[in-house]
Amino acid sequence: MPDVVLQRIVKTFGGVRATDGVDLTIKSGEFVTLLGPSGCGKTTLLRSIAGLEKPDSGRVFLGDRLVADADKGVFVSPDKRDVGMVFQSYALWPHMSVRSNIAYPLRARRRGTRQEVQGRVTDLMEVVGLSGMHRRLASELSGGQQQRVALARALAAGSELVLYDEPLSNLDAGMRVAMRNEIRSIHDEVGTTSILVTHDQEEALALSDRVVLLNKGKIVQSGTPHEVYASPRNSFVARFLGFENVFRVERHGGRLRLHPGSIEISAHAYPRMTAHHDGLAIQASHVRIGSAVRPGDGPVLRGRVRARSYIGDRTEFVVDVSGADVHVMVLNHLVGEDLLPAEGEATDVQFPPALIAALDDGEPDTSSTSSSDERETA
Template identity: 50%
Template sequence: MTVVRLEKLRKVFDGRVVAVDDVDLVVGDGEVMAILGPSGCGKTTLLRLVAGLEEPTSGRIFFDDRDVTHLPTQERNTAVVPQTWALWPHMTVFENVAYGLKLKAKRLRLTKAEVEKRVKEALELVGLSGLEKRRPFQLSGGQQQRVALARALVVQPEVLLLDEPLANLDAKLRVELRDEVRKIAKRLSITTIYVTHDQEEAFAVADRIAVMNAGRIMQVGTPEEIYHKPANFFVATFVGRSNVLRGRVIEAKGEAVVVDVGFPISAYSREKAAPGDEVSVVVRPEDIYMGNGSLRCVVEDVVFLGRHYQTTLKCGGARLKAEGPIPPAARGEEVAVEVARAWAFKT
């Protein structure tokens, strides 16, 4: 097992485009770390820096106590599972999985029998036993992704790097494979970095999540910490769904504030706030309870979304979207509302 440590890692393209901006991050032994962020935030560049596919502008990369910052890819013992799978179309499943291992066989002093044994074990691990002789065009998308994963695992990497590995699959298959990826990573105790823009995928796969934006790490924590204790306005609004209300602080006591957003709302603030400060209040739809509470709102719209109903409420001069298992009332009716949790940020 290997600890990956990034220190002040920075990557600038063409002398002006900052893709990764002074990132400090530690990925523990056997940990699955998801790098979550919007397109263009620098998460894939960060992965490529760890893999040795990009040279950092500054900063250092350590595997345990070994400085690998300037080592070539083949000397880092990492394996990358790309979004595009990149299988050789003229090779069988067995040959695709064995290809990288055969290149390393002489250095690792592996016999032909040992290579075959490891390939068969990798294919069994990803559920592809019996398909060794098929070619990529004879496989489904999910099977092709499993081949790409087996190809990465067969070299027994210190660090497994996955770059949006399920992005090209349909929704149902993504759910099935994300669970498999986590099980395999944990079973083998491989230190894993998993890049994705899909929040649910990150939550399902990772032990911890690093949320990125504009090349920087915004917050690192468990899925529960990221969701329930966002460190800043970006994390609060990027992760999950949210209502954002502008208002002015009317009461402040420690981390508890009351904000006038057209009606008074109690919120939690990590920043020191004082009466008169302008803030943005973030409320998640599922934290709005309908049917009791002191706030009176009018139902403007109700939409059925399968697992829940989404209700648009007009509360004073503000609008809120709430979610619940049953619709609270018909359009035009008044309901009692309680906001169970909210965060306030200076923006």
Template identity: 45%
Template sequence: MATLTIASLKKDFKGTPVLKGISLDAASGEFLSLLGPSGCGKTTLLRCIAGLETTSAGSIHIAGQDVTDLPPEKRHLGMMFQSYALFPHLSVRENVRFGLRMAGDQPKSRQKELAQAALERVQMGHLGDRMPPQLSGGQQQRVALARAIAVEPRVLLLDEPLSNLDARLREDMQIELKELHRSLGLTTVFVTHDQEEAMSLSDRVVLMNGGVIEQIGAPEEIYAAPRTAFAADFIGAANLLHATRSGRWAHVTASGGEVLVVGEGADGPGRVMLRQEDLELVAADDTAAMLAVEVVAHIYRGADVVYVARIGEDELRIVMPRYAQVFPAGPAAVRWREGAARWIAA
């Protein structure tokens, strides 16, 4: 059963369409990520779900109830903002109790119990008497998360909650967030522009672009079988070669080479998608080579090396192990496993 259902949702700002007919649902207990570049509409969609923005058309249902025109406090949602939005003059415990106090449907003693239980959930139970300025960024984030879950929401909304953390702490919090979601079983809608966050946390990813949904699917589905060039490039920064399809073969424009492709599509122009990690750089005269390239640069990253190569006007990036043969600038070739070349129609 869907806990959240959005149908034909539109949102205009001063006549400019920002959401152009969004329809999607989130199943009970599902972790759904809204992913896309800045300005794609993902945060506006989250704010519409929360009731912080009015909609221009369409509907929002939560647990079967039409909440499209209800104020935020009547939607039974928990929300965590990018800025955390903690009150500096309230203790940690009182910050977490704030939503319960505003709802006013629990006695004060019960509010305190729920607030303390939420703090325990995020390993902050021992710091309830501290003030927000006395906490680190990671601790403040946990307090904001505790406040969001203390109200026992039907849907938890998270607006880029990890973006203000450094890389190591962000990775730790991803693990904690996933474990918390597993233990609570809350339907969660998570906004991010970071594809790695979306891939690691989500049951399904909603990829947005220009106010519309580009593709919805499990992380492995969108990564392995993107339906558009935008999806291929945004998720994993794929290599995209201009080509013309004829049957199961694609004629690569720049090189004149013929490539066996997988994926549906009619004959005609499009792109051949090759993931960076699926490619192997080999010598120009290698008999197993599939396309000739010109190596122009390489980038050492510690665990691996990224080679930049060109085929005419198209660029290829190839990820190779750090212990593999070093290729200097100049002629070379690439090969890949069977089925790695996927067709994307124009």
């Protein structure tokens, strides 16, 4: 499958820009996840690739093939794009068998003889783990089994590009984990290019080669799961990815003042915080507390435990430090109960310099996903 290229895609609904000039290139064979909150534009982008939405402006290429150009009036219909799509609702024919559902796109597009279609369907049923279930009606299947049928159908017509629109949201937690592993395994085995939409950060991190995080119709960060999670670009990304401690930073000489609250720390202790950074974030699991504090590994801050919660494998704390709520999480198998501070007790906390994220809440930088090349439109 050639690259998928979106150039300056704009789509407006009721005066609101769902996508606001998005540039994005997805390489052949990549598994890319479009991640973000409801209304950020991720589903609109996916539907623009599939041909289910017509952009108000911008261009869409599938390889060297121009499939949408609002300025020139080019728009290739979904059935002519050779794209497989797995919907949130599965969108199966309930009265049809598993075999018939998977075979439907092959027959609709007249892809092969009856024998060839049956052979292709049998192969796909084995790939998705449905061997021997060809006569079962779609309505008789569990949610996980229906999702497997939808996946096989998306692959049936030989599509090298498969789009996933929140395909796991209707499954229970255990089945979601099993199916995301299955989706990634099939991606690697079949060699498709895969684009998935989700608002679930764990799903995005587990599945993707690259995560593209959107907000208000714009790309705010793109990178490998590790790059995005370990180094969120701004406070929106940090909060969306679950950083419990996010502070605005003001500089006063050689000191950094964190807000909310009035924590002050030495700027020299945090070399990651350069002059253009105006925020600091740290995960609760990276904050040290009590006996875990290490002299010389960042300033030691004095506070008082405002809340303590035992949650099985971990204990969570809220520590009041100079008017700020600092969230701390400790894994119980690593620290004995007698070493943890009690609620109401004074204690020390520490932000290790190597574990903080330095944030820049200026304009979003989309350079990592931009595609400025001008392609032939013939």
